[in-house]
Amino acid sequence: MRKLILFDLDGTLVDIFDEHINSFIRMEKEVFGVDIAPEDMIKNIGHPARVVIAGPLLERGIDPKVIEKRMETAYQSYKKQLGKALKRIGEDVVLPGVFRLLEVLSQRGEILGLITGNISTVGMLILERTGLVKYFKVHSFGDVAAKRSQMIERAVELAEEKYGFTIKKEDVFIVGDSIPDIRGGKEFGCKTIAVATGLTKGSDLEKEKPDFLFSSLENTEEVLKAFGDQI
Template identity: 25%
Template sequence: MHTLVLWDIDLTLVDYSGLGRTWYARALANLVGKPMTHQPFFPGRTERSLAREILAAHDEPDGDEQVERLFAELEAIALAERESLPMLGRALAGAPEILAVLARRAGVVQSLVTGNLPTLASCKLAAFDLHHHVDLDIGGYGSLSEHRHDLVEAAIRQATDKHGHSFAPRSVVVVGDTPADVAAGRHHGTVTVGVATGRFTVEELADSGADVVLPDLADTDAVLAALEAS
C-alpha cells in the first residue's frame, strides 16, 4: 500500500505570520511603484489568486503576463531574505518530528499542496531544514491555478508519473489549516486532515468536512493515527 501525504505549508508546518503581506507590498512597489492599500484575505488562497486580486485592486492589469512579473518580484525578495527566514518565522510544534518519521516509512511519499510559489515554498521549509523530507518536484503550487483543488490534482498526477504507480483517492492525505485545504482534498475524494494551528478552530475545520481534525501536530502518535485513516 502506497500513501501520498500532501502538506500545506503556512500555519500548518511553519508560521511566518505577516510575511506574505510584507512581501506582496514590496513586490507591488517594485513592479508598479504603488503602495499596497488593499489587504486581501490570505488563508487558503493561491498566489495566482492573490496576485490577480492585488493587481486589480490597484488598477493594474491582472493578466497572466503581469501576474508572472509579480511572481518574479516575490521570488527575488524571498531569495534575498532566505538567510534571515529562521528569524522571521518558526517551525510549528511537531512538524519536524512527523515529517522525519514519515520520511523513514516505506511506501509513504510526502509532498506539498500549497498556495506558495515553488521558490517561496522551498525557502520557507529550508529555513528549518524541513525540505529534506518532502519531494518538492511533485508538489502542487500556487502558481498553477487560482483554484486549490487544481493543485491537488497536479500533485497526484506528478506523484503517479514519478513513482510509477497510481494513488487511489483514499491513499492520498491532504493536510492543512483551512477549510480551503479540506475542500480541495474532498473535491478529489482524498482523506483530509485539518490542523487548527491557523485562523480556523477545530470546530470550523470539522464543520468544513475534514475526516480528522487535530489541534496541532505536537502529538506524533495522534498525527500518525490521523494519517493512517487512509
C-alpha cells in the same frame, strides 16, 4: 499500499505569515503602484499566489489584463522581497511536532508531498531554509494550477510518474490549515486533515467538516491515527 500524504506549507509546517504578507505588500507597491493594507492581503492567503496577488488589485478596479501582463514581474518582485526576509529564518519557524511527524512517516515509507500556493522558486527556498526539503519528494506549486484540487491532482500525477504505480484516492491525504485546503481535498475526493495552527480558527475549520481536526501536529501518536497508523 503506500499512502500519499500532501502537506500545505505556510501555517501547517512553518509560521512565516508576517514575512509573506509584508513581501506581498511591498511587491504590490513596486509592480502595480498600489498600497495594500495587511488585512486585505490576508483575506486571500491560502489560495495560489496568482489569486493572492490579483485579489486586492481587482477589488481596487485594476484592469485584469494589466494584472495578467505584469504577473511574471510580480512573481519575481515577490521572490526578491521574500528572499530578503528568509535570510533571517531557519528551523526556528518550523511548527511544533512537524519534524517528528515527518520523520516517522518517512521511516514508514509513506510518500510525502508538498501542496502550496507559493510559486515554485519561493516554495523550494522555504523548504531549503527550514531544513524540510529532505522529506518531500513531490511538489505541487501555485504557479502550475489555479485551484487547490488541481494542485492535488497534479501531485498525484507526479507521484505516480515517480514511483510507477497507481495511487487510489482513498490513499491520498491532505493536511492543511486553511479552508481552501479542506475544500480542495473534498473536491478532489481525498481524506482531509485540518490543523488549527494558521490564521483560520479551529471552529471555522470544523464547519468545513474535515475528516480529522487537530489543534496542532505536536501529538504524533494521535495524528498518525488519522492515517490509520500508530507508532
